[in-house]
Amino acid sequence: MRYSLFGESHGPAIGIVLQGVPSGLILDMDFIQNELTRRSPGRTLMSTSRKEKDEVEIVSGAFEGRATGTPLCGLIRNTDQRSRDYAATRWLARPGHADFTSNLHYKGFEDYRGGGHFSGRLTAPLVFAGAVAKLALRERGIEVLARIRTLEHLEDTPLDPVAPDIEALRAAGRKLLPVLDDEKAEAMRDAIIKARSEGDSVGGIVECFIFGMPAGVGSPDFDENIESHIARHIFAVPAVKGLEFGMGFGFASMRGSAANDVFVPAGQGVLRTRTNHNGGINGGIANGMPVVFRVVIKPTSSIAQEQDTVDMRTGEAAKLVITGRHDPCILSRAVPVVEAAAALAMCSVPGVLA
Ligand SMILES: Cc1cc2nc3c(=O)[nH]c(=O)nc-3n(C[C@H](O)[C@H](O)[C@H](O)COP(=O)(O)O)c2cc1C
Known part of the structure; x- marks a missing residue:
């Protein structure tokens, strides 16, 4: 499967065009919408107050509830923009965000509002595409499940990578804070609320498991091997700054x-x-054991504290105070996004879909 994301955070809509979807795949819209809801903002005090239902409209590539096999386009309309939050800081590059690099890359013509094309909001269509990929994988007995492994110094219960508890992971995926241990979830919630009250943000690690990958699929080729596919898709997720497989750096x-x-x-x-x-x-x-990898999600760069920056127009030093709505921690919302990227990656691995 190949995809192309489009849209900006404060434009009329965002979406994705997905190619290579198997003809006849049943598009279970309840499942797809549920995946989008897992990622959507404004569900808890811990997340941005921007309220978006993220309802997806399929405008191409589907007929009578099934994928046709032609390009599948999912469209999500933006409904809760507050673009005035961004006008005053148009030229002040947010440290850690893509304002400076996108300004250079797009020669000043970028839609800067709310991060434009670099907004975490663009992960909603990615989750839509990932949900379609998960449906295709489900028919082949493959399932992708992730959870928050650590948040700052707090760690959820380790799982045995030989036989991870699949039911516990499924249950975690249904929680607002997708962790196994509810007491740890409580401590993580407190840590997020504390960071937020201090005008700060926190990050951590998402751990992802892929069950049912048939032994022997994949390739040693440079850009066709399973690790390459996962890395390529995972690094398309904004705020990802690290990836390890199995013991990884251990x-x-x-x-x-x-x-x-x-x-x-x-x-x-x-x-x-x-x-x-x-x-x-x-x-x-794939050697037939569960595929296990971990992804580092950095602390949200848009924090409420005053920060030093530079005015990109004048080159002068400036002070920046961010007034837009931002998550003090994007980990819980990143969990379904990591799953989506992994599902799309698996659908690209030779021998999985075809
Ligand atoms: C689900 C999700 C939500 C995000 N929300 C925000 C946010 O509210 N504020 C912010 O500054 N960054 C947010 N980000 C991260 C930025 O989009 C990202 O840091 C930015 O595009 C720069 O990319 P990089 O961090 O990969 O270099 C979010 C990322 C994800 C995955």
Whole structure:
């Protein structure tokens, strides 16, 4: 599947054109809308007060409830813009955001309001496309589930990467703060509210699991291997600044004898591994164990505290106070986005859809 995102945060609409959707795929709109709701803003005190229902309208590529196989276009109208929040700071580059780079790249013609095309809002159509990808994967017995693994220094219950508790992950995905341990969720909520009261923001790590990837699919090729596909899609998610597979950076302090995933017979000629340090991938190809990766989401760059910056028009030093509506923590909303990116990545891996 290939996609192209369009729209700006304060324009009339945002959307996506998705190509390569299998003909005849049933487009379960309840499922799709539920995925969008998991990402939508304004559901809790912890998130931005911008209220968007994120209702998707399919304007191409569907007929009688099924995908035709022609380009599938999902459109989401923007309904709660407050563009005046941004006029006063038009030329003041927000530290950590894409105002400066997009101003250079688009030669000053960018729609700057609310981050324009770089707004986290553009992840809504990505979630729509991811939901379609999940429906295609479901028919092949593949499921993508993620949760918040850490928020600042707070960590949710670790899962066994050999056999992660799939039901617990499904249940976490239905929560406003998608973690397994409700007490930890409470502490995370307090940490978000504290950061917000201090005009600050927090980040953390999203952990994602892909179940049911058939052993042998993938490729060693440079841009066709499973890790490449995941990396490419995951780094299209704004605010992602790190990615590790399996033990990831933990390998750096291990010895081979501890790091190796020892093979064990699982009957009928099937091989399993006793550990899953490699996160279900060897040589860019699925080995049949759950695919496991973790994604670092940085603290939201738009914070309420006064910050030093530069006026991009004059080149003079300036002070910036951001008045728009922003999430003090985007982790919970990033969980369905990471799942969507992973589902789209899996649909691009050779041998999964075709
Ligand atoms: C679901 C989601 C919501 C986001 N909301 C905000 C926000 O309210 N304020 C903000 O400054 N950044 C937000 N971001 C992150 C910015 O879009 C991102 O930092 C920016 O585009 C620069 O990209 P980079 O951080 O990948 O370099 C959000 C990201 C996601 C995934």
